[in-house]
Amino acid sequence: GAGVSQTPSNKVTEKGKYVELRCDPISGHTALYWYRQSLGQGPEFLIYFQGTGAADDSGLPNDRFFAVRPEGSVSTLKIQRTERGDSAVYLCASSWGSGANVLTFGAGSRLTVL
């Protein structure tokens, strides 16, 4: 696609529910990143994929968070047993190759846990 597409743009859920957030990166971008931005803060790294594999998942806050990228393109961030503290904007970004390259960000998925 022309840009990085994230769905849904907004998600409101109840505490304890399961949530999936989807990211469709720019076609051909092998690197895909998930970041989380809480209100008034800068984004924080969650996980990085190079192709299909999670090259670095050190930013995932706990085992309720999981992400996949089975075909090396679309990625899904999965959050189990959501908590109010999970409320944030979840940003996806993609870039060429494995090095430090120009990133293209999606518009984000705003998650609100009631």
Next chain:
Amino acid sequence: KNEVEQSPQNLTAQEGEFITINCSYSVGISALHWLQQHPGGGIVSLFMLSSGKKKHGRLIATINIQEKHSSLHITASHPRDSAVYICAVSRGRGATNKLIFGTGTLLAVQP
């Protein structure tokens, strides 16, 4: 202390003014990114640089690796430049885009 610090946190300018936003970092980096985020909007990459200076339109970014400092300049500022400007670094040699972000500078340009 944050590994990436920006100043000022808030900046108000009159249309036409020359604007400078500063970024200092305390870790070794392979690249530094300047990003723009409009209120309620997505993040747009403005520059990625590892040395010297880059220019795009009215925007100029410089970096001094020895001093671990970068500046973003906006010439002839315009109200549409109002946004949050974020400095972020790719840590280490040959590192990925696992970025460490600064807290951002909120710029308001008044007509």
